[in-house]
Amino acid sequence: MSVAANPVPESLLEERFEATIARKDRIEPRDWMPEAYRRTLVRQVAQHAHSEIIGMQPEGAWIGRAPSLRRKAILLAKVQDEAGHGLYLYSAAETLGVSRDELTELLISGRQKYSSIFNYPTLSYADVGTIGWLVDGAAICNQVPLCRTSFGPYGRAMIRICKEESFHQRQGYELLLTMMRGTAEQRAMVQESVDRFWWPSLMMFGPPDDASPNTARSMAWGVKTHTNDELRQRFVDMTVPQADALGVTLPDPDLAWNEERGSYDFGQPDWDELWAVVAGDGPCNAQRVAHRTRAWSEGAWVREAALAYAARESAGHEADHGADHGADHGEDAA
Numbered sequence: 079m080s081v082a083a084n085p086v087p088e089s090l091l092e093e094r095f096e097a098t099i100a101r102k103d104r105i106e107p108r109d110w111m112p113e114a115y116r117r118t119l120v121r122q123v124a125q126h127a128h129s130e131i132i133g134m135q136p137e138g139a140w141i142g143r144a145p146s147l148r149r150k151a152i153l154l155a156k157v158q159d160e161a162g163h164g165l166y167l168y169s170a171a172e173t174l175g176v177s178r179d180e181l182t183e184l185l186i187s188g189r190q191k192y193s194s195i196f197n198y199p200t201l202s203y204a205d206v207g208t209i210g211w212l213v214d215g216a217a218i219c220n221q222v223p224l225c226r227t228s229f230g231p232y233g234r235a236m237i238r239i240c241k242e243e244s245f246h247q248r249q250g251y252e253l254l255l256t257m258m259r260g261t262a263e264q265r266a267m268v269q270e271s272v273d274r275f276w277w278p279s280l281m282m283f284g285p286p287d288d289a290s291p292n293t294a295r296s297m298a299w300g301v302k303t304h305t306n307d308e309l310r311q312r313f314v315d316m317t318v319p320q321a322d323a324l325g326v327t328l329p330d331p332d333l334a335w336n337e338e339r340g341s342y343d344f345g346q347p348d349w350d351e352l353w354a355v356v357a358g359d360g361p362c363n364a365q366r367v368a369h370r371t372r373a374w375s376e377g378a379w380v381r382e383a384a385l386a387y388a389a390r391e392s393a394g395h396e397a398d399h400g401a402d403h404g405a406d407h408g409e410d411a412a
């Protein structure tokens with residue numbers, strides 16, 4: 079169909095696309111792109127958007143139980159940022175020709191995924207700090223390289239998201255630091271929380287490279303710029319000194335500085351656990367999707383009202399524009 083409708087042959091379009099990628103320029107929504115590239119991006123950007131929105135749940139559960147007004151204000155701002163991240167990313171996905179309604183249906187019917195980390199429960203207020211420190215910290219490692227990803231709207235969304243993620247990471251670390259300077263009970267609470275979140279945080283980078291069949295193609299397209307294992311290593315190297323400064327122990331007996339590599343050696347997470355959580359058998363999968371489904375159906379009237387209002391406004395605006403046409407011209411000339 080596209081060949082008949084477009085005088086430029088597909089081979090030439092593909093050549094231009096490859097040249098843009100090779101120059102490390104951006105592919106924009108108006109540009110021709112291979113169908114598989116578009117599909118890969120829809121999957122990745124949608125999964126990312128869903129993670130931001132589902133990720134509001136584990137921490138949102140603690141807003142009403144924050145220990146002080148200051149902590150409540152910080153947590154509210156953070157959870158609200160995540161809603162914004164979801165919004166930027168759904169908007170980026172829309173430029174690829176999929177609607178937010180479609181993507182939400184794919185999420186709540188289980189056909190699209192979100193980050194496995196949000197299927198773990200938050201059991202204490204220390205988890206708010208640990209999520210900021212480790213989960214947002216891992217997100218930063220994953221997302222900073224994505225600022226240079228080949229698809230323009232995705233890369234530009236990531237620039238703003240990364241700035242906010244760095245605030246999230248710091249507020250988490252500062253919360254844990256405050257607790258570590260508190261009572262023995264508070265220190266124990268932090269350690270228990272870190273023990274639970276360490277391995278799932280390492281799983282956030284995805285399976286090992288030899289079990290990640292899509293990585294090579296995503297890298298050739300400039301969608302990904304580093305492999306899962308590279309990013310996981312970067313995260314471990316960044317986090318170990320922070321754990322030392324905090325005074326917590328990371329629950330990995332194999333963790334050790336490797337002088338030769340100039341990096342930390344570390345143990346492997348339980349990959350069977352990751353596959354089980356991805357398949358829907360994590361501790362909170364059912365709860366997270368049920369909550370999102372309920373919010374989606376209870377919010378239907380708001381979406382309908384907003385669309386009706388927007389349609390009426392734009393109809394009114396068109397009528398106004400017709401009547402004011404002469405006046406507009408006068409203003410332009412002035």
Ligand SMILES: [Fe+2]
Nearest residue numbers: 130159160163
């Ligand atoms: Fe986020």
Ligand SMILES: [Fe+2]
Nearest residue numbers: 160214243246
């Ligand atoms: Fe965040």
